[in-house]
Amino acid sequence: MTAIVERGRTHRARHSRSAQSALSVTAGVVPPSVVLRSPVDLEVVIPAYNESSRLPATLRRSVEFLADQPWRTRLVVVDNGSVDETAAVARAAVCSTGLVTVTVIGCSRAGKGAAVHRGLMTSTSPMIGFFDADLATPVETLTETVDALRAGAAAVIASRHAPGARFVQPQPFGRRLGGAAFRALTRPLVTGVHDTQCGFKFFQRDAVQAAIRRCRMTGFAFDVELLAQIQRDGGRIVELPVAWTDQTGSTFHPIRDGLTSFGAVLSLHGSTR
Numbered sequence: 001m002t003a004i005v006e007r008g009r010t011h012r013a014r015h016s017r018s019a020q021s022a023l024s025v026t027a028g029v030v031p032p033s034v035v036l037r038s039p040v041d042l043e044v045v046i047p048a049y050n051e052s053s054r055l056p057a058t059l060r061r062s063v064e065f066l067a068d069q070p071w072r073t074r075l076v077v078v079d080n081g082s083v084d085e086t087a088a089v090a091r092a093a094v095c096s097t098g099l100v101t102v103t104v105i106g107c108s109r110a111g112k113g114a115a116v117h118r119g120l121m122t123s124t125s126p127m128i129g130f131f132d133a134d135l136a137t138p139v140e141t142l143t144e145t146v147d148a149l150r151a152g153a154a155a156v157i158a159s160r161h162a163p164g165a166r167f168v169q170p171q172p173f174g175r176r177l178g179g180a181a182f183r184a185l186t187r188p189l190v191t192g193v194h195d196t197q198c199g200f201k202f203f204q205r206d207a208v209q210a211a212i213r214r215c216r217m218t219g220f221a222f223d224v225e226l227l228a229q230i231q232r233d234g235g236r237i238v239e240l241p242v243a244w245t246d247q248t249g250s251t252f253h254p255i256r257d258g259l260t261s262f263g264a265v266l267s268l269h270g271s272t273r
């Protein structure tokens, strides 16, 4: 019985991800009916797809860290298309204690890019951004991030390839190879940035909301389009070298998501400037 249920889950997950692939290059904008959240100092979107295992520890650790910071923060889990207990574990973590709030929203379109897009467009906070549910980038990176945003950067992004970065636990060989090819392909699109794909990026709200309105990608490659649009508006991107730890349980499928991401970035060449 369990096996049948599990197979059913896997099947639905695959179905949902192929829908995501089909949508990855053509997204609409956030519908006008969305509910905007009240402002805090910093809003952190956490895109979550089948993250029932990794999300609880990430939320616990994040709340613990943020409770000691001088800023008011809201963590916004965006769950779209999960077929596991992500929604339930996220709802169980919903809280509002002192300086930290945790909330959960949905998103009608599939894909990580779509989830982040929705989270960013429904924010009214001055500093907004996202990090991945696996917490591969240490949450402590937020301290330097907030300093750099307050010093005027339009975007502050964690980097595994800027000078000074290191891998505590590297990705598997195939992912490293694919990543190197992807970086070569994205270099002409985002000037001076060593790593467009690290799942930790924060922005001035005005800069990112202006840029993301012009973005159409809903899949894993949305970061490239977003950073290119920020640069197009003259925004300064600061890269923070980080100690990055590969985590088990990746939702990224190297062939399916890899090919879709390459295709998406190829479509950007010549279209963003």
Ligand SMILES: Nc1nc2c(ncn2[C@@H]2O[C@H](COP(=O)(O)OP(=O)(O)OP(=O)(O)O)[C@@H](O)[C@H]2O)c(=O)[nH]1
Pocket: 020, 046, 047, 048, 049, 050, 051, 078, 079, 080, 081, 110, 111, 112, 115, 131, 132, 133, 134, 136, 171, 199, 220, 247, 249, 250, 251, 252
């Ligand atoms: N809401 C939402 N989140 C997604 C979707 N696909 C991936 N994510 C989230 O995006 C984040 C990054 O996914 P990971 O599985 O860590 O993949 P990755 O960081 O690109 O690759 P790794 O280097 O293998 O970790 C995680 O928080 C995922 O849950 C999606 O379709 N919807």
Ligand SMILES: [Mg+2]
Pocket: 132, 134, 136, 199, 250
């Ligand atoms: Mg990850």
